[in-house]
Amino acid sequence: MRRASSLIAVAALFAALLTGTSKAQTPGHEERKVVSRVAPFYPEVAKRMQVGGVVKLEVVVRANGRVKSTKVLGGSPVLIQAATTAVGKWKFEVTPQETTEAVQVVFELP
Numbered sequence: 001m002r003r004a005s006s007l008i009a010v011a012a013l014f015a016a017l018l019t020g021t022s023k024a025q026t027p028g029h030e031e032r033k034v035v036s037r038v039a040p041f042y043p044e045v046a047k048r049m050q051v052g053g054v055v056k057l058e059v060v061v062r063a064n065g066r067v068k069s070t071k072v073l074g075g076s077p078v079l080i081q082a083a084t085t086a087v088g089k090w091k092f093e094v095t096p097q098e099t100t101e102a103v104q105v106v107f108e109l110p
Contacts, residue, residue: 032061032092032101040086040105046078052109055083059101065092079107 046052055075060068070084083105092101 032065032095032099034090035065035093036091038086038089040079040082040107042107042110043078043082046076046082046107047110049078050109051076051078052107053079055079055105055107057083057087057103057105059087059090059103061092061099061101063095063097065094067092068098073102075105076107079105083107 053076056073058071058073060070062068067088067090070087072080072084075083087103087105090103
């Protein structure tokens with residue numbers, strides 16, 4: 001019974017992810033390329049629960065390419081911290097101004 005309620009909760013989270021995605025990019029600019037990408041650590045609790053999926057983040061990137069802040073747009077609660085930590089270490093291409101980007105971090109079960 002407990003496993004069934006866990007599966008229902010995970011299914012509800014994935015349904016919420018698929019229902020709508022907002023464009024987080026600043027109007028009038030192209031997506032900035034990631035120059036250096038750090039892979040996320042797969043949380044042990046997520047492995048035990050067999051939780052995979054996508055975490056969607058809105059990322060504010062400084063002109064120098066470093067991540068200024070992240071905001072969670074969706075994803076499994078057990079994966080969010082790992083995704084946020086990894087994306088915070090990413091480096092983007094340098095541009096004349098700060099931008100906002102939408103990124104997705106995919107967690108696939110081993």
